[in-house]
Amino acid sequence: MSATEVKLFGKWTYEDVMLSDLSLVDYIAVNKAAQSFLPHTQGRYQMRRFRKALCPIVERLCCSIMMHGRNNGKKLMAVRIVKHAFEIIHLLTDKNPIQVFVDAVKNGGPREDSTRVGSAGVVRRQAVDVSPLRRVNQAIYLICTGARNSAFRNIKSISECLADEIMNCAKESSNSYAIKKKDMLCDSGAPTGPGREKRVSSMSATEVKLFGKWTYEDVMLSDLSLVDYIAVNKAAQSFLPHTQGRYQMRRFRKALCPIVERLCCSIMMHGRNNGKKLMAVRIVKHAFEIIHLLTDKNPIQVFVDAVKNGGPREDSTRVGSAGVVRRQAVDVSPLRRVNQAIYLICTGARNSAFRNIKSISECLADEIMNCAKESSNSYAIKKKDEIERVAKANR
16 A cells, blocks of 8 residues: 655645755745654654754744743634735745745845954954744744734735735845845845855735636726725735635724625624635635626626725715604715615525525625616615605605
8 A cells, every 4th residue: 555645734735845045944944854744743843953854944933923921822813824825925936835834945045144253342243143943934934924913904814915925025025024135134244255146036925816817907996985995005915815814803994804804704694604704705706707708808897896886975874863863865975885885785685595596605706796777687886766755765
């Protein structure tokens, strides 16, 4: 019987991983003994000096993510972050993410540093070569620090930031925090001697595409009043509609939430659907694929048009007191229009999918397309017209 091939997370093989720097072969553990399905071997690598070199390199990345007090011991969270980051890397580069990460570690560690020498008040800095193990340690630390810094107060998730940092570091891009710090450490040492040239590299930033398919660049919004409330700008672009942002903590902060993620959150309505974000993301992904097939347009643009058309511009409210109450027509704020449009689109899709042979994804796609065309077949358009008609009568 042939032995089962070991694949990281059951997806990516270790067999074709190559390491061009011979000095690091003994310190980047991707050999037969270090191969595992999960980056969690329960090894006590801290018990002996230099034993950490035997720890699988992906597990070392997970352990480095668990930095600072609030993250200590959260190994499952770190493994999940690394898994999502590797899936993004595979999606964008179509390469084995283990190979990409090994290249990032090879490029991210400084080869030269400076140390303090001298005594009795006469101290100077002397350039020294960096040991291979120290290079690997520094590279992993710098990659994780760069991802953590870029994810702080950013709409991108830590997984997306980690994937960006690893890819940029593997390409030796100046956009990488690790490469910047490495160059800074090398420059702070002895002056470059004859024959040593400073490496200059450039790389265009990776284009962000929703689900790796649809770009945000050509999305246009004709209604200027909604520009600040339909988040499709540079800061709100993400590969997945799951940014892990706490938008409920401050009033009106939901306006910063990516508009496709707001659709996913609105689908998770009613008790039995609460918290099922992956299910909601899958429904939206299938609906967008159906929209793209039927209209041959960017589904993000179609959904933005649907939100623009689906919210009522005028509503009526109760005014008066002491038993004398009447209804008065009022204008609707832009944020309320967006909220109402998303709510009505999801409600229409849910109602049409009830006791129907069509799936919820097909009903959602139909509702979005009809709403974008302002068709009377759309539940959102019907409700919008009804609300505006009542408001007109109460002017």
